[in-house]
Amino acid sequence: RAASAAVRSRRFDLLVADIATEGGIALDGIRQLRSIAPAVPILVFSGLSEIRHAASVLEAGASGYLPKDSTSELLLSVMRKLAAGGLFVSAAVAEHMARRPQTGGGAPHADLSPREHQVFMMINAGRRIGEIADDLGVSVKTVSTHKARILEKLGVDSAAGLVRYAMAHRLAAAPGAAGA
Secondary structure, eight states: OHHHHHHHHSOOSOEEEOOEETTEEOHHHHHHHHHHOTTSOEEEEESSOHHHHHHHHHHHTOSEEEETTSOHHHHHHHHHHHHTTOOBOOHHHHHHHHHSOOOTTOOGGGGSOHHHHHHHHHHHTTOOHHHHHHHHTSOHHHHHHHHHHHHHHHTOOSHHHHHHHHHHTTOOOOTTOTTO
8 A cells, every 4th residue: 555655646767566465475566556657667576486476476567577586786787677668587487488388368267276276166165274174184284375376376365356356257156155
């Protein structure tokens, strides 16, 4: 909210943001900043895995992604490039994105594994992580890992975002189908 207010009240040549939050990654924040200031480049400078998150933040509207362990020289160079209207991804991210299986333009949920889909539907039905772990006979950490991957693949940043996604794609569980 503070970033959105600042962008509304001041002029910026470049925004630098981190996407890590307690609940996961804040893709909605990137989308909101992009809608408020469509011409301002956004550099995501994060300690999160570059390979895992770069594609999601770029799809959300960021102009570049740079890991926090980058050199100050690289950071400055990337900031200049973005401020001049360019884009930036590392060679490793570009290669990863090029090698990603193409889904033929299908919905993002088509890329979920069968287990991820199962966890997604259980979260959508209102089940808690601990309950899901018990039902599936796995650890809470395993379910949390599935949830993080689901959030990333669907481009949302919270369980509420998953519910909105499910409703928008008509995947919502039927009323009373909490075990579905």
